[in-house]
Amino acid sequence: MEHRIFCKVRRQPFIDEQCYQATLKWFDEDSGLVAQKLAEPSDDPRDNVAILKAFALQCWDTLRLRYTAGESLPELASYLTTVVEAYERVVAKLEEVPADLYYPPFVFDDMIDNYVDYVSMLAAATLLHREDLIPRIYALIEDTDYDESDAVIESLLAFFLPDRPKVESWYWKAYTPLLTAINDTTPQDQAKGMEKYVKGWYKSMKGVAHFWGKHEQIEPDFTPYFGYWAMCAAAFTYLYDLDDSTYRNEMVYPKDMVDYARSMPRSPVKLEGGLEILRALGGQACPMSGYWLSPAKPDSARHFKTGEVMPVFDSGYGLTIWQLEKPDAPLA
Numbered sequence: 001m002e003h004r005i006f007c008k009v010r011r012q013p014f015i016d017e018q019c020y021q022a023t024l025k026w027f028d029e030d031s032g033l034v035a036q037k038l039a040e041p042s043d044d045p046r047d048n049v050a051i052l053k054a055f056a057l058q059c060w061d062t063l064r065l066r067y068t069a070g071e072s073l074p075e076l077a078s079y080l081t082t083v084v085e086a087y088e089r090v091v092a093k094l095e096e097v098p099a100d101l102y103y104p105p106f107v108f109d110d111m112i113d114n115y116v117d118y119v120s121m122l123a124a125a126t127l128l129h130r131e132d133l134i135p136r137i138y139a140l141i142e143d144t145d146y147d148e149s150d151a152v153i154e155s156l157l158a159f160f161l162p163d164r165p166k167v168e169s170w171y172w173k174a175y176t177p178l179l180t181a182i183n184d185t186t187p188q189d190q191a192k193g194m195e196k197y198v199k200g201w202y203k204s205m206k207g208v209a210h211f212w213g214k215h216e217q218i219e220p221d222f223t224p225y226f227g228y229w230a231m232c233a234a235a236f237t238y239l240y241d242l243d244d245s246t247y248r249n250e251m252v253y254p255k256d257m258v259d260y261a262r263s264m265p266r267s268p269v270k271l272e273g274g275l276e277i278l279r280a281l282g283g284q285a286c287p288m289s290g291y292w293l294s295p296a297k298p299d300s301a302r303h304f305k306t307g308e309v310m311p312v313f314d315s316g317y318g319l320t321i322w323q324l325e326k327p328d329a330p331l332a
Contacts, residue, residue, distance in 0.1 A: 283320070285310075
């Protein structure tokens with residue numbers, strides 16, 4: 001790719017093509033070393049977990065770097081499977097660790113980077129229409145100390161998985177403005193709150209995130225900077241159908257991911273046993289024709305056509321969430 005073309009398609013200005021290609025090559029070569037190490041596994045399963053965890057993080061860093069460099073969203077949507085599979089290998093290997101030495105694959109309250117990576121992975125699956133991966137991403141923390149423990153994560157999962165709890169606590173102060181935004185009472189106030197969150201996101205990471213300031217350490221042959229992206233803001237903007245016109249041009253806001261998500265309807269999440277989950281907020285357009293119901297009102301089941309605005313109920317449930325009960329049969 002010519003330098004001028006790379007500079008045009010990249011999504012943030014700090015990276016150049018030379019260090020981008022060199023870093024991808026370094027990652028590729030390192031993947032081969034991982035395979036060699038695993039071919040002769042250590043007697044201590046924790047050593048093998050550490051190898052797999054470093055590789056999984058490298059896969060996630062690769063996705064972020066490729067996004068920052070301007071690669072296509074359908075390609076990244078496909079690559080997200082590789083990221084999730086890498087973390088699933090970590091979880092599987094952790095089963096071999098003795099119970100008294102076990103530790104979760106993601107530790108949210110020790111370093112904010114781990115937390116940002118996890119919620120951003122959920123957000124990426126949402127925005128890239130990889131709803132099929134969301135149950136698998138959730139499974140990475142299921143039944144650990146961090147399951148059902150964070151309001152941001154549960155606010156995302158509630159759109160896709162059944163019976164999620166309402167959680168009133170969260171791990172990191174930097175996410176307080178995000179929760180304030182999504183809990184505002186009107187779409188206009190939500191959008192104003194989201195604007196404040198997006199504009200303050202990078203600054204809020206100073207002193208707590210290891211990734212802060214990494215663009216200043218870029219070398220010609222390697223970049224420790226993979227992109228600064230407020231992916232949660234984008235995911236909630238999409239899920240709540242907010243007007244992002246006042247913040248969509250902020251550097252850390254992945255606006256083309258939001259546009260991509262909005263360009264096609266949401267897909268149901270398929271769970272074990274054949275159950276499919278599709279939810280939508282009151283006040284939004286119906287994403288799929290069929291019969292829907294809302295726990296916010298008894299006997300609320302009714303038929304909606306695609307594009308029809310779904311009503312909002314005044315109740316103690318807070319937001320009005322509709323769940324698809326029976327989709328219309330496809331036309332022959």
